[in-house]
Amino acid sequence: MAAPPPPPPxxxxxxxxxPTGPSARNHGYSRKQKSLGLLCSNFLGLYxxxxxxxxxxxxxxxxxxxxxxxxxxxxxxxxxxxVLARKAKNQYSWKGFKAIPNAxxxxxxxxxxxxxxxxxxxxxxxxxxxxQISDDEDDVERCGSQQTxxxxxxxxxxxxxxxxxxxxxxxxxxxxxxxxxxFVCSTVExxxxxxxxxxxxxxxxxxxxxxxxxxxxxxxANVLSSMNLIEKTHTSDTRKPAFxxxxxxxxxxxxxxxxxxxxxxxxxxxxxxxxxxxSSIGGKxxxxxxxxxxxxxxxSNLEDSKDGSKSYQFGPFAPVTIxxxxxxxxxxxxxWEKLTSTxxxxxxxxxxKDLFSHYTExxxxxxxxxxxxxxxxxx
DNA sequence: ACCTCCCGCCATCGC
DNA sequence: GCGATGGCGGGAGGT
Numbered sequence: 001m002a003a004p005p006p007p008p009p010x011x012x013x014x015x016x017x018x019p020t021g022p023s024a025r026n027h028g029y030s031r032k033q034k035s036l037g038l039l040c041s042n043f044l045g046l047y048x049x050x051x052x053x054x055x056x057x058x059x060x061x062x063x064x065x066x067x068x069x070x071x072x073x074x075x076x077x078x079x080x081x082x083v084l085a086r087k088a089k090n091q092y093s094w095k096g097f098k099a100i101p102n103a104x105x106x107x108x109x110x111x112x113x114x115x116x117x118x119x120x121x122x123x124x125x126x127x128x129x130x131x132q133i134s135d136d137e138d139d140v141e142r143c144g145s146q147q148t149x150x151x152x153x154x155x156x157x158x159x160x161x162x163x164x165x166x167x168x169x170x171x172x173x174x175x176x177x178x179x180x181x182x183f184v185c186s187t188v189e190x191x192x193x194x195x196x197x198x199x200x201x202x203x204x205x206x207x208x209x210x211x212x213x214x215x216x217x218x219x220x221a222n223v224l225s226s227m228n229l230i231e232k233t234h235t236s237d238t239r240k241p242a243f244x245x246x247x248x249x250x251x252x253x254x255x256x257x258x259x260x261x262x263x264x265x266x267x268x269x270x271x272x273x274x275x276x277x278x279s280s281i282g283g284k285x286x287x288x289x290x291x292x293x294x295x296x297x298x299x300s301n302l303e304d305s306k307d308g309s310k311s312y313q314f315g316p317f318a319p320v321t322i323x324x325x326x327x328x329x330x331x332x333x334x335x336w337e338k339l340t341s342t343x344x345x346x347x348x349x350x351x352x353k354d355l356f357s358h359y360t361e362x363x364x365x366x367x368x369x370x371x372x373x374x375x376x377x378x379x
Numbered sequence: 380a381c382c383t384c385c386c387g388c389c390a391t392c393g394c
Numbered sequence: 395g396c397g398a399t400g401g402c403g404g405g406a407g408g409t
Contacts, residue, residue, distance in 0.1 A: 031385060031407055072400055212402060218384055
């Protein structure tokens with residue numbers, strides 16, 4: 001792989017238990033520091049900048065201090081929404097957030113074509129959602145097995161043979177796309193976890209299958225929420241976990257970071273083993289209040305952005321402040337059609353770049369401090 | 380006790 | 395045969 005930057009005592013991919021140096025401190029280990037969402041935020045912070053066109057998985061893994069397996073996870077969902085495109089083995093090309101609108105548009109069209117949509121939040125979704133969500137096991141009857149295959153340019157994973165199609169069918173990427181279609185193709189703004197699970201799996205006749213899929217949904221949701229495409233919440237009534245679509249608009253309300261898990265508010269996934277904390281790195285991070293690199297930069301930029309009197313709309317990273325636009329209580333924010341056409345153009349504006357450069361600057365600063373004085377090098 | 384979801388084993392794929 | 399991918403679910407942290 002590339003010259004491994006000295007920083008993170010490289011958590012061995014999956015080798016020996018890497019005896020965490022001097023007895024791990026007290027700032028005990030916390031899963032939050034290793035969430036997929038956080039990892040994704042860091043990943044984006046690392047690569048979302050000018051000049052980055054190609055991303056090497058090994059490079060990403062070592063920079064982020066995680067094993068490849070985790071990189072595959074985020075890369076798969078990022079690819080599903082167009083941010084990345086597989087180029088070759090170990091190589092992905094960075095498309096950036098500006099590619100999201102198109103990707104979503106395509107997913108939408110695809111979904112409409114497949115007749116996935118139009119279910120109303122309240123009704124029994126399964127009925128209307130014609131998702132090609134065959135449940136495994138007896139799924140052999142994959143519908144069309146290719147629907148996803150022939151459209152989206154970068155949403156796709158190569159054309160596979162019918163056999164591997166089976167695998168593809170259960171892939172995180174497909175699940176992600178279908179999950180997104182749920183929102184993009186309908187007018188619902190919020191979908192509860194189990195609703196989503198059912199929609200994406202058909203009625204889980206099998207509890208274990210369901211549990212597994214739910215795990216996947218959590219995975220997906222974590223990265224999507226780190227991009228602010230969705231927000232984790234819970235149904236007002238039942239309090240059941242749910243996901244709110246933020247899509248290309250902003251949020252209208254600050255997602256209280258105080259919530260259980262505030263993705264993108266902490267930095268790094270440095271240590272590796274569960275139950276361990278890299279004393280050196282972890283400690284420093286701790287001390288430096290690695291907080292908010294992403295989340296905050298994000299938010300603060302919102303400020304900067306408002307200055308950006310330039311009429312530009314924020315995308316996934318929409319500043320909370322700005323997003324307040326339609327404070328209407330009952331906004332069924334889903335004029336997708338309008339949104340896409342409206343946002344697409346603006347997406348490629350300078351302001352967005354500024355926002356991210358600021359954002360990455362913060363990361364860089366932290367990185368060089370914590371990780372050792374070495375500047376970041378993008379492959 | 381239930382919810383979340385990290386972790387890494389191991390089946391597959393592609394060469 | 396081998397490295398790259400990534401499905402999958404055990405089980406531990408979080409609430």
